[in-house]
Amino acid sequence: MTRPIDPLIDRVLIDEAQLDARVTAMAAQISAHYQAQGNLVLVGILKGSFIFMADLARRLTIPHRIEFMALSSYGDLSTSSGEVRMMLDLRRPVAGEHVLLVEDIVDTGLTLQYLIENFRARHALSVANCVLLSKPERRKVQVQVDYLGFEIPDVWVVGYGLDYAERFRTLPYIGVLSPSVYLNS
Numbered sequence: 001m002t003r004p005i006d007p008l009i010d011r012v013l014i015d016e017a018q019l020d021a022r023v024t025a026m027a028a029q030i031s032a033h034y035q036a037q038g039n040l041v042l043v044g045i046l047k048g049s050f051i052f053m054a055d056l057a058r059r060l061t062i063p064h065r066i067e068f069m070a071l072s073s074y075g076d077l078s079t080s081s082g083e084v085r086m087m088l089d090l091r092r093p094v095a096g097e098h099v100l101l102v103e104d105i106v107d108t109g110l111t112l113q114y115l116i117e118n119f120r121a122r123h124a125l126s127v128a129n130c131v132l133l134s135k136p137e138r139r140k141v142q143v144q145v146d147y148l149g150f151e152i153p154d155v156w157v158v159g160y161g162l163d164y165a166e167r168f169r170t171l172p173y174i175g176v177l178s179p180s181v182y183l184n185s
């Protein structure tokens with residue numbers, strides 16, 4: 001197991017080798033599914049998905065293009081405001097393409113629900129999602145996750161793209177944040 005380097009991380013929940021193996025397996029599954037379909041576009045949801053997106057996309061063995069969308073629901077707070085806001089839309093439309101939404105985490109499900117609704121109007125051939133982490137205990141709305149990396153308990157996780165108040169995104173593992181960080185802020 002990788003040792004946590006940052007003293008503000010209580011423990012490593014998912015280490016680099018586990019992330020690598022799971023992302024590789026997800027990419028193989030996605031490649032197999034979309035191989036015969038063509039016209040695949042990955043839509044990474046910023047900011048949290050940027051590292052997962054980069055690793056997943058590089059492991060796909062089928063042609064695809066990349067888009068990004070930025071949403072925000074948390075700001076710098078540790079609890080969701082419940083309101084999803086679009087900060088940046090797609091650069092090119094996705095009509096006539098198969099869309100795969102790429103998310104770092106599903107917590108309440110409000111963001112994914114918003115995305116699924118939002119993409120209904122965009123005339124994509126299909127819309128599916130690929131999510132690295134899911135906290136089922138936190139769900140407020142039921143959403144279908146099509147490709148899931150890991151189910152995790154209700155702990156504050158950072159690293160591999162996920163932040164706490166914009167910190168810790170570039171840790172190479174998924175770590176559990178020490179409660180001292182958010183209890184003292």
Ligand code: PRP
Binds near residue numbers: 071075080105
């Ligand atoms: C996080 C995460 C998801 C969303 C999930 O984004 O990246 O998009 O929250 O939470 P939900 O299921 O409760 O809606 P955040 O708003 O923290 O922005 P970030 O990705 O830029 O860090």
